[in-house]
Amino acid sequence: AVSATPPFGDRELVLVSNREPYVHERDDDGISVARPAGGLTSALDPMMASTGGTWVAWGSGDGDEEMSDENGCVRVPPESPSYELKRVALSEEQVTNYYYGYSNQVLWPLCHSDIAKMTPKPEFWRHYREANERFADAIRERVDPSEAVVWFQDYHFALAPRLIRESAPDAFCMQFWHIPWPSWDVFRSCPEHDELLDGLLANDLLGFHTDRYCRNFLDCASKALGADVNRETGVIRYDGRTVRVESFPLGIDAVERRRLAGSAEADEAWESLRDAYPLGAERLALGVDRLDYTKGIEQRLTALERLWEERPEWRGRVTYVQKASESRSRINDYQRVQATVTGEIERINERFGTDAWRPIVYIDDRLSTAELAALYREADVGLVSSLRDGMNLVAKEFVASQVDDPGVLVLSELVGAHEELGEAAMTVHPNDAEAFTDGIERALTMDRPERSNRMTQLQAEVEENDIEAWKNDVLRHAGEVLNRKRRADRD
Numbered sequence: 094a095v096s097a098t099p100p101f102g103d104r105e106l107v108l109v110s111n112r113e114p115y116v117h118e119r120d121d122d123g124i125s126v127a128r129p130a131g132g133l134t135s136a137l138d139p140m141m142a143s144t145g146g147t148w149v150a151w152g153s154g155d156g157d158e159e160m161s162d163e164n165g166c167v168r169v170p171p172e173s174p175s176y177e178l179k180r181v182a183l184s185e186e187q188v189t190n191y192y193y194g195y196s197n198q199v200l201w202p203l204c205h206s207d208i209a210k211m212t213p214k215p216e217f218w219r220h221y222r223e224a225n226e227r228f229a230d231a232i233r234e235r236v237d238p239s240e241a242v243v244w245f246q247d248y249h250f251a252l253a254p255r256l257i258r259e260s261a262p263d264a265f266c267m268q269f270w271h272i273p274w275p276s277w278d279v280f281r282s283c284p285e286h287d288e289l290l291d292g293l294l295a296n297d298l299l300g301f302h303t304d305r306y307c308r309n310f311l312d313c314a315s316k317a318l319g320a321d322v323n324r325e326t327g328v329i330r331y332d333g334r335t336v337r338v339e340s341f342p343l344g345i346d347a348v349e350r351r352r353l354a355g356s357a358e359a360d361e362a363w364e365s366l367r368d369a370y371p372l373g374a375e376r377l378a379l380g381v382d383r384l385d386y387t388k389g390i391e392q393r394l395t396a397l398e399r400l401w402e403e404r405p406e407w408r409g410r411v412t413y414v415q416k417a418s419e420s421r422s423r424i425n426d427y428q429r430v431q432a433t434v435t436g437e438i439e440r441i442n443e444r445f446g447t448d449a450w451r452p453i454v455y456i457d458d459r460l461s462t463a464e465l466a467a468l469y470r471e472a473d474v475g476l477v478s479s480l481r482d483g484m485n486l487v488a489k490e491f492v493a494s495q496v497d498d499p500g501v502l503v504l505s506e507l508v509g510a511h512e513e514l515g516e517a518a519m520t521v522h523p524n525d526a527e528a529f530t531d532g533i534e535r536a537l538t539m540d541r542p543e544r545s546n547r548m549t550q551l552q553a554e555v556e557e558n559d560i561e562a563w564k565n566d567v568l569r570h571a572g573e574v575l576n577r578k579r580r581a582d583r584d
């Protein structure tokens with residue numbers, strides 16, 4: 094086992110997220126381990142490996158229970174165990190209403206300011222509350238919250254901090270919200286706005302990716318609950334307590350991504366990808382997404398189609414690879430994105446494809462980390478076109494993997510990562526089809542000195558503000574808030 098460094102001395106770190114970092118699935122050969130898609134778990138797993146502690150999450154795989162001990166725990170990462178993963182079992186009804194329902198059909202569209210997609214139902218809210226209680230119980234089974242640091246992740250747990258606080262007033266709770274926080278004018282569309290804000294304000298420290306999301310949150314707390322908000326310091330006084338709101342832009346394990354991209358495994362993976370898919374065009378553009386309506390995949394396809402339509406010299410010369418991960422497929426809006434994306438790709442391929450060239454290569458198979466690294470490395474253009482995105486770590490992964498001939502990042506101005514990467518990336522507005530197409534063409538024709546120059550800046554940014562820096566920043570702030578609390582208790 095690897096030794097980890099506990100960040101809070103004798104207070105154990107308990108991280109809580111809905112999605113687990115490792116899923117155990119049963120198959121013909123027994124049980125295999127998979128890593129789920131999505132930025133949250135891939136970013137936090139290396140962090141937990143270095144701090145140790147317990148990660149509490151929904152046990153979503155059919156082999157999870159079998160792999161866990163009598164307390165529902167298993168030690169991970171599988172290759173070099175250094176922390177405990179405690180699985181919470183959820184019933185089918187809870188999964189339907191808490192996960193697919195309130196989390197992903199109310200809070201997800203709400204926070205991405207897509208209020209027409211919200212479908213609130215009383216049973217969604219009831220199960221969301223119950224699931225938050227269920228997770229609060231699981232935390233208490235593991236630790237006494239008064240002697241721990243409980244760190245909630247994301248929008249699945251807006252109520253749990255309040256539940257922990259009620260049973261353990263001395264608990265130290267913090268939360269990182271991985272998706273955007275919308276303006277009050279949008280947030281008020283949610284009928285439960287007060288309860289959600291009240292739950293989150295039971296934290297001691299609350300983090301968002303960007304200052305913009307922090308400002309939106311402060312505004313909501315003040316307008317909905319009349320909380321006393323200091324916009325300069327990010328400190329909120331509410332219900333006799335103090336909550337600190339701060340921005341912490343999430344990063345990736347850039348060193349590991351770079352190592353992987355330059356590895357012999359990636360070379361081999363690239364050879365096998367080339368055998369499996371028609372990737373022989375002169376240029377490669379790449380998009381890597383969960384199939385989600387926030388990612389702007391349709392807008393990207395429109396821009397690409399315009400490129401081949403209006404500038405026929407690019408036909409046969411550039412292939413776009415869409416790596417797609419199926420996501421939240423029980424929800425209609427997600428089924429619709431899947432159908433539209435695959436339908437559009439088929440249509441575009443039929444329209445322009447030849448025997449020698451497939452315009453769009455769609456990959457929905459699960460790829461190994463080496464295969465993904467190879468794709469990132471070989472891509473000349475990385476396309477990120479979300480209509481709203483808390484951060485978007487794909488942009489950072491693409492950048493960190495550009496180890497030889499530097500490519501160009503084409504980046505939507507509507508994602509959190511744009512705050513850090515906007516200056517050196519090729520900025521586009523995903524809804525401005527003409528400008529988007531121009532941006533792609535500029536990226537394809539950019540000379541090497543300019544590409545190098547931009548990529549050097551991007552890589553410096555991504556490497557400096559990596560997952561390690563993020564962790565240190567969050568833990569330093571948490572330590573400060575915790576010490577202030579201890580001092581206040583003593584006085």
Ligand code: G6P
Pocket residue numbers: 112129130131132133134247248271272383420421
């Ligand atoms: C986003 C969310 C995460 C979530 C991930 C994958 O990154 O912020 O909380 O885990 O998407 O979505 P899923 O619903 O599969 O967990």
